[in-house]
Amino acid sequence: MEDSNYIRVFTxxxxxxxxxxxxxxxxGxxxxxxxxSESGRLAGFGSSIQGQQDLYVNKDExxxxxxxxxxxxSELDA
Known part of the structure; x- marks a missing residue:
């Protein structure tokens, strides 16, 4: 996602x-x-790290x- 208005905020x-x-x-x-991993699975390939997702939001947010x-x-850790 180079030259994008989006930035990764969570993995x-x-x-x-x-x-x-x-x-x-x-x-909002x-x-x-x-x-x-899901993209690879759908394409017929495997992935060593299953279930990991990256979340991106607009840089302004x-x-x-x-x-x-x-x-x-912090709520989920409690």
Missing amino acids: GSFIISQRIVQDLEAA INAIVKDE QQAAAKIIEATA
Whole structure:
């Protein structure tokens, strides 16, 4: 994603990523989910790291997204 208005804000498991996406959407922030293992599986290739997803948001929303991600992550750790 070079020369893009999007920046990676989180990398983690499918379950946590989906919860963060849900919280971001509730705040009006659209996240892009990149899952290379799923893309590889659909193309017929394997991946050594299963279930890891990258979340990207618009650079203008990075600070707001970071606060939401931090709050969600601390809630899930409790």
